[in-house]
Amino acid sequence: MDDPAFATETDTTTQSILLAASNHDLPALKPFLRVPGAASVQDPETGFTPLHAAIASCEDSPSPDDIEAAKATIKELFLSGAIWNDLDANNETPGCLAWRLGRRELYELVVDAGVRAEILMNLMGGYEELSDEDEDEDEEGGEVEGMEIVENVETIVDGENTTTEETAEEATNGQAAETKGEVTEIPKKDVNSADYLQSKLEFTDDKLLDADANGVMMAWETSIMQRTVDLLIPASSPPLRILNIGFGMGIIDTMFASTSPASHHIIEAHPDVLAHLQTPGHKFGKEWEASAPEEGSYKIHGGRWQEILPILLEENLQFDVIYFDTFGESYMELKKFFSEYVIGLLSENGKFSFFNGLGADRKVCYDVYTKVSELDLCDAGLDVEWTEIEVEELGGEGEGEWKGVRRRDRGKFSRKIYNDTLNIERQCQPMERIYVPWFGMQLLNMGESKRSKAMRVNAPTCPVPRYRIFSSETLITIGYP
Structure with a gap:
């Protein structure tokens, strides 16, 4: 993977963040989360993010207190820019992991974060995928309305759920193309109406x-x-x-x-x-x-x-x-x-x-x-x-x-x-406010020319229109309801 989070050298800071998330140790975790991008680091071997780590530690018969501590940790991570749909080495998002482990309370937190991300992206005026995964992450071409987009996103097209950086094995059902003795990845074609x-x-x-x-x-x-x-x-x-x-x-x-x-x-x-x-x-x-x-x-x-x-x-x-x-x-x-x-x-x-x-x-x-x-x-x-x-x-x-x-x-x-x-007569009531708890104070820094991954963590997973807010007086409230 090209993502620097997957560098082969041991990153003690990354491991410290993952350990604190796994232990649901908020006092130890919060100082790290002040650094943009810290909530979305990944282990180079497992691909675990802090969200994965916080959820995985609840696998073996956790107590009610453990679940509450995990929920508090997950909320803090979302507040600091954690990616709700990042994939680990097992091709699981944090939500996939929570569901497999039977931790429904944690799963719902991830789902709610995904919904909030969709709503926020609509408020930001949509998004534009980066045209080249090898482009400089700081280039302005990858930004929309002051927000950059996650490069490893998923695309939802009429029932097709695919990642843009899937391996050659996944893209070709386990088959690879060989050209002059060299194994070449076969790019996966996206499904679209015109094609x-x-x-x-x-x-x-x-x-x-x-x-x-x-x-x-x-x-x-x-x-x-x-x-x-x-x-x-x-x-x-x-x-x-x-x-x-x-x-x-x-x-x-x-x-x-x-x-x-x-x-x-x-x-x-x-x-x-x-x-x-x-x-x-x-x-x-x-x-x-x-x-x-x-x-x-x-x-x-x-x-x-x-x-x-x-x-x-x-x-x-x-x-x-x-x-x-x-x-x-x-x-x-x-x-x-x-x-x-x-x-x-x-x-x-x-x-x-x-x-x-x-x-x-x-x-x-x-x-x-x-x-x-x-x-x-x-x-x-x-x-x-x-x-x-x-x-x-x-x-x-x-x-x-x-x-x-x-x-x-x-x-x-x-x-x-x-x-x-x-129901023509009854329309849904206007929303008075919308909660976007994962952005926190980073929302104030969106005018900067360079963005960290923390500003890209809630990129959408598919080219869909974002939730249109009904009221022109909508308030954006930072924090959990």
Whole structure:
């Protein structure tokens, strides 16, 4: 690793910080934390940060007093600029470690810190990733509104959770490229909408893959989608007007069609999926469109939803059920959808939901973005309810359902299904203040030309819009509530 925190020479200061954090010794720890960046140092072998150390020491039957001491230490570290999602040598964030050890109180502290980081980044006007990890850390090009960005960040793109500095083994499923006898790292391609729409898709009975073997849709998602349909369309419902964005394998549209909807509109952007829909005998082909109760009420719209939805709005179409499940798009696009379009397309008592793949294979990121999205949904005028569904761990890497798939979900945890109801009359109440406890007095030094890592510790983990504060009179309060 290029990070100076991973220097091979023994750093006694780093070890002293980690020891004090592990012992939850605040009197010993606080003097070190006066130095910018001290809260984010890492052990050169384990990759442990002070957060990791404080949490790991609670592994063996800690007493209630030990847990309280750990909580106080973690709060102090966040106050001093600790990175909530830094990875250790075991590829675990502090939150991952806390969850694995069963320390739920500590885990929630990390999740809350992640949510606060997202909120603060929005207040700072967003962020810009550093274009080159080898660039001078002090260059102004890596700053946005007085804040620098963590270089080893994660990117959340429609259910894909990846780090920008993953090893070659992780990026190529354990394979390395050899060129003239030398092992060369193969850079991992980021998933994005433009590349996805130009890629060649592979259709099988149980999965839909893009050209890079990313799982666009997989059969194991069926149980999640069925539960979603049951929530959106109770058995006693009359025929409803349905809009789905993202056909994929047609799993949820098949379920929607089984309810004999009054209207059923599907938006699909990928040329290969659209061509597949035109194959003779396809259940969503011309015969399906002709079976509509009214002419034109069963329809496939070919194109990006950003282009199709303005047309539907001009036609004054409304829907009782709206579902959103695209691939290769960031949370920014999802937020744009429910903030700008849902309110115009959803009927008065309609319901909107989306496939909640935010964070995907890392639970702590999933929980952070679940909370962030809830805030944004509330801001858009939606009442939010969710149902948890347990998702069993499937086959191992490259096995069973994951054979031939580039990346599998890590571990087993429950997924939250969003069941959002539009409430035009009741908007969420304005926030009077927002707590950003981890920055402390460093917030006063943001005008300096050079920034330490302590000023970059709360960089976002994905290109998402940050939580928009409702009130123009919002106060930023330093300290814990």
